Amino acid sequence: MTTAVSIPRTGGSGGRTAVAARARQVVKAYGTGETRVLALDNVDADIERGRFTAIMGPSGSGKSTLMHCLAGLDTVTSGQIFLDETEITGLKDKKLTRLRRDRVGFIFQAFNLLPTLNALENITLPMDIAGRKPDKPWLDRVVETVGLADRLKHRPTELSGGQQQRVAVARALAARPEIIFGDEPTGNLDSRSGAEVLGFLRRSVDELGQTIVMVTHDPVAAAYADRALYLADGRIVDDMANPTSEKVLDRMLSLSGEAPAVSGRAS
Template sequence: MATAVPIPSTGRSGAVATVAARAEGVVKAYGAGETRVVALDRVTIDVRRGEFTAIMGPSGSGKSTLMHCLAGLDTVSSGRIWIGSTEITGLKDKKLTKLRRDHIGFIFQAFNLLPTLNAIENITLPMDIAGRKADTEWLDRVVTTVGLADRLKHRPNQLSGGQQQRVAVARALAARPEIIFGDEPTGNLDSRAGAEVLGFLRRSVDELGQTIVMVTHDPVAAGYADRVLYLADGRVVDDMAEPTAELVLDRMRRFDARGRVS
């Protein structure tokens, strides 16, 4: 198994960051011959540690496929992927499952909370299953950051949609993963609840040093990130630093459906 030396880079703060995840020449194709469809076409990117990266692109651009491959939820046809210094390409299922459990957090559109458990039980569930004891000090800090201190004994049906997604965010943060992947994490929320959750994700980066990669179609959501990667036809066609909702919307308008500048 090959390894990669963390690569220094400079983030928005000017501090030196290392690479939390890396894709090198990644191709993901489905089918063969005339039915072959290329979802990712020789993608090479670095995700810097301690930053919030958004991935955007039109439907079918490959953005969710890229996230799933980076997170080890899907395999690549060719190319290499690392999480930290560990190459996950070709990693055996058991080792890959352990790496995802110990080093990666996930937040999805669906909150995926167990209705019979209260908020704190849902938050600690992955660690309980893994037989790991929660770091009480860190858990308290996470709960405070996402504003759930007075909701920990409530079950999902006693929480609003925004509060349920905050529980999902806290669950992802609680195990202190190296990186968190979010697939349209505010897609099922109204604008107010979505803004709350995005604010908590931003705070988790700024105050807790978390690394987040989020797939989104929403310019407002992307405006919370440090960096936006644009995909089209399975390729990275642009890389924006220090985005705002207005800048992201303007950039999107400049791309036609195939991701070329108009």
């Protein structure tokens, strides 16, 4: 078991409470008639800018669906999703693709690195595809924040799993997106590597002013966040400020009736 440490949560917003993304009366349904399943049931949620938010809940609670809808990776059945003041529900595919590319960053359980490129080339790849030059001072700061300065010329096969995920974190940060979504970003890592990556995510909020939303099952991972939103049966049932692993574990137990794994990795 990984022991949660006390982590300062100053946030990167300088006390601002501006909203980076929000959901309004969002419904996501699959199927029709008797087979209709409500993954999200009239959800309202505000994601504060410059803060680290964990989305939690039992399997099938709708937590990944909410993240995918907020990120524009999935459509809603009804309701509205906003990124800053831009409503993304109803955007045409081309505009939505451009918005995700220019304003949103993603970190997934799978590292999604190209094996033929070195770490630096993987980090800058999305900007290269978009025809944009990296902001070198910012890129240097990101690389320093995630501890990759001495690994930039290494290809993925020459990096550990934790280092590969740090490349993925740097890739998400490098384009200075308004918000980063992480779908169980430490799920493929051992507890030590997972703690390192979570520490870098925490630093990116505190030192770089980033806004991060992370789906996780793991109470230890959630303890790095400023806030934990809990879903059950497609609805938000709790909103916990300054979560600790113990408080999160107790809340998860009350929601699911069974203990989640507390291993320092998202399961």
